Amino acid sequence: MGGTHGTETTAGPVLGPVSPEETGATGEAGGNPEAMAAVTRAVRAVLPANAVVSDRIELRTYECDGLAHYRVTPALVVLPQTTEQLAAVVRACAEHGVPFVARGSGTGLSGGALPRADGVLVVTSRMRTIHEIRPADQRAVVDPGVLNLDVTHAATPTGYYYAPDPSSQQICSIGGNLAENSGGAHCLKYGFTTNHVLGAEFVTPQGEVVQLGGLAPDAPGYDLLGAVVGSEGTLGIATRAVVKLTRLPQEVRTLLAGFASTDDAGAATSAIIGAGIVPAAIEMMDALAIEAAEAATHCDYPAGAGAVLVVELDGPAVEVEHEFAQVERTCREHGAFALRVATDATERALIWKGRKSAFAAVGRISPDYIVQDGVIPRTALPGVLRAIAELSASSGVRVANVFHAGDGNLHPLVLFDDAVEGAGKAAEEVSGAILDLCIGSGGSITGEHGVGIDKAAYMPKMFSDEDLDTMQLVRCAFDPDGIANPGKVFPTPRLCGEVPGKKRGAPHPLVAAGKAEAF
Amino acid sequence: MTTTPERSGPVPLGVPAPGAFDAHHPPSAELVSDCVHCGFCLTTCPTYTLWGEEMDSPRGRIYLMKSGLEGEPMTDSMVQHFDACLGCMACVTACPSGVQYDKLIEATRAQVERNHTRTPKDRALRTAIFALFPHKRRLRALRAYQRTGMPALVRRTGLLERFAPKLAMMASLAPPPPDKREPIPARTPAVGRRRAVVGLLTGCVQGEFFPGVNAATVRVLAAEGCDVIVPQAQGCCGALSVHNGRDEEAKRFARRTVDAFEAAGVDAVVVNAAGCGSSMKEYALLLADDPAYAQRVEAFAARVRDVSEILAELGSVAPRHPLEVSVAYHDACHLAHAQGVRAQPRALLREIPGLELREIAESAICCGSAGIWNVLNPEPARELGDRKAANIAATGASLLVTANPGCLMQVAASLQRRGARIGMAHTVEVLDASIRGLPPSALGVP
Structure with a gap:
């Protein structure tokens, strides 16, 4: 199985104590058929025929977003073209208590657009003016x-x-x-x-x-x-x-620096920012990630590098020139053995191509992988990277690192082969342990991929019950009926029963089934 | 760990689901699994660009194949989305994971042809197309009909559009027949020192609709030191058939082509139509199961070159005369995406003094020609053509250059609708004009 492209396999991100399915976060297929039928009728009345997808084979192509490990077939997919159409769909959902999930291009990496089996997937790909x-x-x-x-x-x-x-x-x-x-x-x-x-x-x-x-x-x-x-x-x-x-900046300069180790590259990162320079970007890739990027894009990164930094400076030409010299010096002082400066847009694009395609490129060196996303304080970089390397060595699970070093936003790619018995589980353990490392270093469970369905179970590790309840108050203020992407972000689907406003007669089916608590 | 289970597997009917594919070369599950669902392929997929829906994107089609492999039946809706694929292979270029969508869709198309019953109307149209296009003599008969003046009458009455919009599309695409045909000799000797002996595929559509391209190819190759052999036994290369899942027919054409060029004993087989070249380079896959050909075809495929490739490999010796013209170069999908040939034609054009090369925005997106796709799908093809024509017009160039007869016909129709005044030529015609010292007007530059 390539990457996180899901099948019936058990590979995938760590779910924590409760799986989404057990929590009812993704809904029951065929649940509430009358309401669904009413919503379908209502949206067919306002949308053109080709904007409503109900064929099962076609619905299945919307089962997952960029995190293909989780798959749920939506009950209905709509492709509105105008605000009025989209609002009408949502109104129909609200009227009949049917959950809806929004989806753009379906590239998210936390399953935020994972459909509901009992809901409508609202796709905005035709609203592109x-x-x-x-x-x-x-x-x-x-x-x-x-x-x-x-x-x-x-x-x-x-x-x-x-x-x-x-x-x-x-x-x-x-x-x-x-x-x-x-x-x-x-x-x-x-x-x-x-x-x-x-x-x-x-x-x-x-x-x-x-x-x-x-x-x-x-x-x-x-x-x-x-x-x-x-x-x-x-x-x-x-x-x-x-x-x-x-x-657009007057001047852009991009530097590719090869280091013997991630320790050196991490120290160089801290030194650059410590010197008062704020580059447009500082990206790091380790040896495994470099190998993958080379295989995919022939980006010609320095041979034998244990880590590379991509440092980009932009702004007024005079400033960039001055700071660039300083960055080059700093890299050398921290052991950079190869420095390449992009002199034109083509060379710059080639340097970035290696970096930007790295996630997908990892598919070339490993049949399966988990993309992790965690944040740590920048100064903790060398220590955490070393700890990840130790985790990898002791578990035998390969971990490739591609990340935004300047922000301390890690993207460890945990590699495994799902065809090997137990490999998926071992990878999940390593992936989970990396998040624990991030939290332990004063960081966070996600830098930019979001919580979605993937990390909902991790929220209690970062936040107290009081914190989560407070966030829930905000959600309930917007969505007292809990129909907007329910089951995402929060570990347990919570309803808004205590919040003043609409309250429907019978207890919510999830409450009745003991799968959710009224909040 | 528990994961979200498959909530929508095959409908439990109490019998094992048959799945969409038979056992004869189904799309490879291993290749399907290379897709990590990142979506990088969506941007340049022409149908996703048009409709913005997942099932008409490469990622979605791979998902459909996967569903088919996992037991979903081959439904009309599934086939509709495979059929809608233009086969432009822009997704292969875009994919960072190296997914071989070309192999997947080809295997899938053959399965569709075998296992899916099309509507009588669709069947009739496809039969008509394949009874016509791969056959030079029949194409020539069509040209004769065009010359009678009848088509103009039929077009004026609008009858064709009303009763057979797809045939009307076909008729509107065909360029007016040339005034005179230049005969292509069976052997043309190299000018000066001989540097290679090459065979030329004259093609069916290229040969009948754009005979000037073949004549120019022969002249340029000879000027660059090639003996050019045109085997008389050659026929259609089978590209249209293989791209439409007509497996057996494609194999017949492929065997004949291999035989014809083997007998000619050439160093390289030169092709000036992108779709043909791409198919011929993949003959090894097509004839892999044929013990009589499996070995020979690999050697054959290794000798196939697009005309711009061989000219770039040889390096130019014939002097170029200045050609003061601004050129918009259009990447034919089967040259750029399928064969990876992008730099060579540009480099050859840049060698011409006075020629200014301009890039077309959204160059990775197909013009909508795609073999016979524009005949089968006239409305969306027209949308794609118009989008391409707008981007071409925006360059302000006075000459459009591309390397595929299908693109030329398709783009010409769209440019005509816009009322754009722009010359159109194959790369090799531009080189020919420069070598012979002809003016831009010889290429139809207004």
Whole structure:
């Protein structure tokens, strides 16, 4: 089995004490057929025939997102083209108490868009109009299905671009980025999605269309937009986004440095930032990750390197030149044995190609792998990397490291062969232990892939019950009926019974079945 | 650990699910499993670009194959999405995991042809296409009909569009017949020192619709020091058949092509149509089960070269005359994605003094021609063609250059609809014009 492409195998990320299925997080197939039938009728009345998918074979192609290990066939898939259509779908769901899950391009790595077997999957891939590019205002207004890189393509002729750059930027959508608060290599300097979204047209779980924020920065009142960005589809669906455009830098310089070990590369990273330089990006790859990238893209990284750093500086030419010299010196002082400077866009693209395709490329050196995503304080890098290496050595499970070193955002890739008895389980244990290492170092269980279904069970390791209850209050304020992507982010699906507002007669079936608690 | 189970496996009917495929070369489960579902292939997939739905993306189609291997039956809806694939292989270029979608879809298409019953209308159209295209004499008869003036009459009445929109599409694609045919000799000696002996595949569509391309190919190869042999026994290479799952027919064409060129004893087999070259390079896979050919065909396939490849390998000796023209170079999918030939034609064009090369935006996305796809799917093909034509027009170039007859016909139709004034030529025609010192107007540059 390649990568995390799921089958009936048991390979996959650690689920913690309770699996999503046991919690009822993904719904029961055929559950509540009358409500589903009513919703289907309602959406067929407002959407064109080709925008409603109910054929079983076709539904199955929506079973998973970029985390293919978890698979659930949705009861219905809809592909609205307008805000009105999307809102009508959500209203139908609200009216009949049917859960819905939003999906953009389906590239998420935490199963955030994993469908509900008893719900509607709302896919925004046909909402892909770029409404406005306003370079003078540094704004773009786009549909949620517009691809991240397409915003940059549209803005580049005017001298601007869209800064957040997840590795999947060629295909991931702005709506998905907004839901996941996506990051990327250059977020070290430019910040995450939340720093680049100024407004959104938003469909609430009741199907109302509201405006959050706007073209101007920092709207008065509560920062509801701030709550929505990164809420992983649990508060509603963005149907339009106002994003900030960033001026194309006058100068970009990219350096590829080869080191003997990740210790050296990690120390160089801390030294660069310690010197007061904020590069646009500092990315690290270890020997195994380099091997995979070479196999996939022939990126020509230095032979024999135990680790490489990709350091990119951008900004005014004078500043970049000065700092670049300092970065080169710092790398050499920390043992860099090979330095390559990209002199043009083609060479820069080749350096980045190796890095950006690394996840998928790992499929070339291992039949299966788990992509982990954790954050640690930057200074803890050498120690944690050493601990991961020890874990790997003692367990015999290979771990490739590709990550945003500048942010301390680790992406260990835990390799295994599912055809080998017990290999999947061993890999899961290593993957889980890595997260424990992150938490133990004062870090977090996810840097940018989100919690989704994959890490919901890990939330109690980071947060107390009180913390989680407080977050739940926010969710209930938006979605008292719990129909917006239920079962994601929080370890146990909780309902909002105690929250003032609508309360329906009979206890919720999940409560009755003992699978959820009323909150 | 427990994982989310398959919630929607085969419907439990009490009998084992048959699955979509028979045992004769089903799409390989191992190749299917190479896909990690990352979605990097979606961006350049023409059908995903058009419709934005998962089942009409490479990732989705692989998922359908996987479902079929796991027991899902071959339903009409499943087949519809396999059929909708243009086979442009942009996804193969885009895939970081090295998924061999080309092999997967080819195996799947053959399974579809064997195991799926098409509607009578669809069957009739496919039969008509395959009774016509791979046969030079029949194509020639069509050309004769075009020359009578009847087509214009039929077009004016709009009858064809009303009753057979797909045939109307076919008729509208065919360029007007050339005034005179230049005969292609069986052997053309090298000019100056002989550097190679090559065979030329003259092709069916190329030969009948664009005979000037073959004549130019012969002249350029000879000028660059090649003896050019045109085996008279050659026929269709089988590309259209293999790309449409017509396995047995494709094998027949392949055997005949191998025989014809083996007998000619050439160093290289030169092809100037991207689709043909890509298929011929993959003959080894097609004839792997044929003991009489399995060995020979590998040697044959290794000798196949696109004309731009062999010219780049040889390096130019014939002097180039200036050609003051701005050129938009269009990557034919079966040249760029299937054969990885991108740099050579560009390098050859750049050698021409005075020629300015411009890149077309979204170059990785297919123009919608895709063999006979545009005949079978006229509406979406037109959308893709118009998108390509808009990108071409945006370059402001006065000459469009590409290496495949299908692309030329498709893009010409779209450019015509836009009212764009732009010349169109095969790469080798541009080289020919430069070597012979012809003006840009000889290439139809307005």
